[in-house]
Amino acid sequence: MKVTAVAPTNIAFIKYWGARNLEAAIPFNPSISMTLTRCVSRCTAEHREDDSGPDEVLVRSPGGGLGRPAPEFARRIREHLSRIRGSFGRAGAFHVATENSFPSAAGLASSASGFAGLTLAATGALGIELDPAVLSSLARQSGSGSAARSVLGGYVEWPAGEGEERSYALPLAPATHWDLRNVIALVDSAPKPVSSREGHRRATTSPFFGRRQEILPSRLRTVREAIAARDLDRLGPLLEEEAIELHLVAMSSRPPILYWRPGTLRVLEAVRELRARGVAAWATMDAGPNVHVICPPDSEEQVARALNRLPEVEGLIRDRVGDGPQLVAEHLF
Numbered sequence: 405m406k407v408t409a410v411a412p413t414n415i416a417f418i419k420y421w422g423a424r425n426l427e428a429a430i431p432f433n434p435s436i437s438m439t440l441t442r443c444v445s446r447c448t449a450e451h452r453e454d455d456s457g458p459d460e461v462l463v464r465s466p467g468g469g470l471g472r473p474a475p476e477f478a479r480r481i482r483e484h485l486s487r488i489r490g491s492f493g494r495a496g497a498f499h500v501a502t503e504n505s506f507p508s509a510a511g512l513a514s515s516a517s518g519f520a521g522l523t524l525a526a527t528g529a530l531g532i533e534l535d536p537a538v539l540s541s542l543a544r545q546s547g548s549g550s551a552a553r554s555v556l557g558g559y560v561e562w563p564a565g566e567g568e569e570r571s572y573a574l575p576l577a578p579a580t581h582w583d584l585r586n587v588i589a590l591v592d593s594a595p596k597p598v599s600s601r602e603g604h605r606r607a608t609t610s611p612f613f614g615r616r617q618e619i620l621p622s623r624l625r626t627v628r629e630a631i632a633a634r635d636l637d638r639l640g641p642l643l644e645e646e647a648i649e650l651h652l653v654a655m656s657s658r659p660p661i662l663y664w665r666p667g668t669l670r671v672l673e674a675v676r677e678l679r680a681r682g683v684a685a686w687a688t689m690d691a692g693p694n695v696h697v698i699c700p701p702d703s704e705e706q707v708a709r710a711l712n713r714l715p716e717v718e719g720l721i722r723d724r725v726g727d728g729p730q731l732v733a734e735h736l737f
């Protein structure tokens with residue numbers, strides 16, 4: 405059977421940074437995210453019962469052709485396919501192709517959408533339909549923890565969880581609850597110098613990591629309340645605090661990790677200038693140099709125009725909260 409899934413990436417409002425168990429992606433702290441719409445991975449998986457393998461993994465490049473993925477990415481995909489096969493006691497081989505609608509590995513959480521899509525397509529190709537908690541837990545086991553959140557739409561919380569099996573994401577509110585926009589300013593789309601995985605590993609070496617864990621319970625409460633009340637004036641400052649704190653921990657890890665580029669700071673400044681002019685706009689970031697500007701629909705145009713004018717900005721992606729992954733009929737092969 406051949407199944408194609410389109411899975412969006414997500415932007416974390418409260419970040420997963422630091423793992424209790426890095427192999428199983430068990431986080432130190434809960435995280436909260438908004439699932440996006442336009443930044444998606446499309447993944448086609450076909451399962452052939454009588455094929456003894458190995459699994460075939462291809463990626464479609466922006467130019468349109470199918471080719472071999474980078475060895476490390478191929479290894480992670482094959483490992484996840486074996487895990488999926490093993491979880492359901494199945495044999496056979498998978499043929500998989502995947503593509504992203506946006507630059508990979510640039511701090512836009514391409515592994516979140518990639519592994520959410522792969523998990524959905526591969527289990528679908530086995531003829532298995534999973535409930536969201538099991539799908540989320542399985543996606544998480546790919547090692548890309550944020551993939552656990554990308555299997556759900558709208559606003560999502562991934563609690564820290566106790567044990568491996570119990571760690572999965574839960575819905576906080578559907579996309580229809582609150583129409584928030586995310587204008588992503590690309591200041592550098594080259595692959596990031598240090599992987600998130602390595603960042604999680606180093607996080608606990610930061611002198612600020614422990615303090616961050618103390619602060620988080622109250623910030624998590626406020627973010628949940630602000631989402632429930634659709635209150636951007638309350639949510640916004642916490643988004644920026646949280647993004648800066650993620651990078652503070654990264655920059656003070658041993659050895660330090662510097663994801664920011666000069667353009668990062670320029671965009672952060674521009675967002676402050678926008679607010680000084682009365683435009684509702686708040687910045688957040690993942691583990692990369694690009695800046696996600698969260699705003700209501702009536703600010704989006706002004707935000708996009710202001711960011712487009714900056715010479716440091718290579719391009720904008722105008723995204724918004726969305727409904728989560730879906731199965732589609734247009735296969736990649």
Ligand code: DP6
Binds near residue numbers: 650
């Ligand atoms: C900073 O381990 O999920 O984006 O596998 O690269 O997607 P990838 O990273 P993952 O860590 C995510 C780190 C983060 C914060 C977050 O999304 O919670």
